[in-house]
Amino acid sequence: MSSSGRTQLLFVHGIGGLRDAERERRTWLEALADGARKAGHADAVSGLTQGWLSEARFVDYSDLFSDREAQGGAENDFPAEHVQFLAALFRDMVDELAREAEREGDRQTLRVADDARDQLQRTGGQSQGLLGPVRVLANALTTILQAPGLRRAAQWANGWSLLGHLAQVSRYLNRAECDSRDRTLDARIRERLLRQTDPGWPLVVVAHSLGTVVSFEALHEYTGSVELLVTLGSPLATGAAVRQRIRPVPARTPEVVARWLNFWDRDDIVVARPRLQQWMLPNTSGVVPTTDRVDSDGIWVHTATKYLRQPAVAGPIAEVLKR
Numbered sequence: 001m002s003s004s005g006r007t008q009l010l011f012v013h014g015i016g017g018l019r020d021a022e023r024e025r026r027t028w029l030e031a032l033a034d035g036a037r038k039a040g041h042a043d044a045v046s047g048l049t050q051g052w053l054s055e056a057r058f059v060d061y062s063d064l065f066s067d068r069e070a071q072g073g074a075e076n077d078f079p080a081e082h083v084q085f086l087a088a089l090f091r092d093m094v095d096e097l098a099r100e101a102e103r104e105g106d107r108q109t110l111r112v113a114d115d116a117r118d119q120l121q122r123t124g125g126q127s128q129g130l131l132g133p134v135r136v137l138a139n140a141l142t143t144i145l146q147a148p149g150l151r152r153a154a155q156w157a158n159g160w161s162l163l164g165h166l167a168q169v170s171r172y173l174n175r176a177e178c179d180s181r182d183r184t185l186d187a188r189i190r191e192r193l194l195r196q197t198d199p200g201w202p203l204v205v206v207a208h209s210l211g212t213v214v215s216f217e218a219l220h221e222y223t224g225s226v227e228l229l230v231t232l233g234s235p236l237a238t239g240a241a242v243r244q245r246i247r248p249v250p251a252r253t254p255e256v257v258a259r260w261l262n263f264w265d266r267d268d269i270v271v272a273r274p275r276l277q278q279w280m281l282p283n284t285s286g287v288v289p290t291t292d293r294v295d296s297d298g299i300w301v302h303t304a305t306k307y308l309r310q311p312a313v314a315g316p317i318a319e320v321l322k323r
Contacts, residue, residue: 006201006202007202007204007320007321008055008057008198008202008203008204009204009206009321010057010193010196010197010206011025011056011058011059011206011207012059012193012205012206012207012211012214013058013059013060013208013209013304014207014209014210014212014233015165015166015168015169015209015210016062016165017062019062024058024060025056025057025058027305028058028206029056031304031306032206032314032317033045034308034309035308035309035311035313035314035315036311036315038309038311038314039312039318040311041318041322044318045318059192059193059196059214060192061188061193064185064188065168065171078134081170081174082167082174083133083134083137085170086163086167087133087137088240088241089166089170089235089241090120090140090141090144091117091120091241092238092241092242093238094116094117094144096238097109097113097147100266101113101147108147112143112144112147113147116144119136119139119143134163141160141162141163142160145162168210169210169235172185172186172210172213172214173186173213173242174186186214189214190217190221193214193218194221197222199222200224201224202224202226202227203224203225203226203227204230204317204320204321205219205226205228205229205230206230206232206304207230207232207234208231208232208233208303208307209232209233209234209235209304210235212231212234213234213236213246215229215231216246216251217246217247219256219257220247220254220255222256224256225256226256226257227258228258228259228261228320229259229260229261230262230313230316231260231261231262231263232307233264233304234264236276236280237275237276237279237280243279250281251281252281252283253280253282253287254283255283255284255285257283258287259287260287260289260290261289261290261292261316262276262289262291262292263291263292263293263294263307263313264291264292264293265293265296265306266293275291276291277290277291292312294307294310294313296309
């Protein structure tokens, strides 16, 4: 890969627990190298340790969530506004999953989706205060994780573990949790990303999950050039829950982005299905996201490394970096 340092490579993680930034940077690079080889770019990755490892940067903002990371394990740690958002996000996720299952004639997934929807409607939690709806939501998430593809993916043990991670999306989009300098959580996260860039050099951004929302908003503030934006497992187009809260409004491709590739996996519950380009307005250069589906085998589908090992994902990244 480019050993001149003229093209910056930036990784942006998504939902989850505390990160070891250096270890994850290496893991992402190894997965990207594997995918690039499969795409026919073995020559470009032969100098991995001299090239990508010395240049790529990993944006780690996981510690900013750590003060309340345990909220997925205790019902009363979910404020009412977060519960409302998570319920809306869940409905959007299930609708997306059911829509795809209907296209594929997957009756088992449709039955699971209907069961999960029914559970969410039977909150019956008004007399129990906030705890009832939270329990119902966690149970409904546990149910939807039993859909065939999601069950094989086995990334979350139950709805409670998934709920705790999805709450990070709500916390980011809530635009609250100010620090001593009155900076909101979302602003501090974007600041982490922008500090890792140099506007004087072209940039390639590879973002995953919640990181795609962070990157989308941060790049609207960026003054350099972005040769390629790659979004993986993105919730950006997940119905009204996310789409109506991201900025700017109406949503448009960041002006600095020259090309945007978006990838989703059928068995990734967090990702919105391929309609991102249908509502994202173009920038003045006419750039809108191009979406493609990839199919990963095995478990832990909603991970960046699963996506990066796909030649369809890694190939375009390699082509830009080896110029």
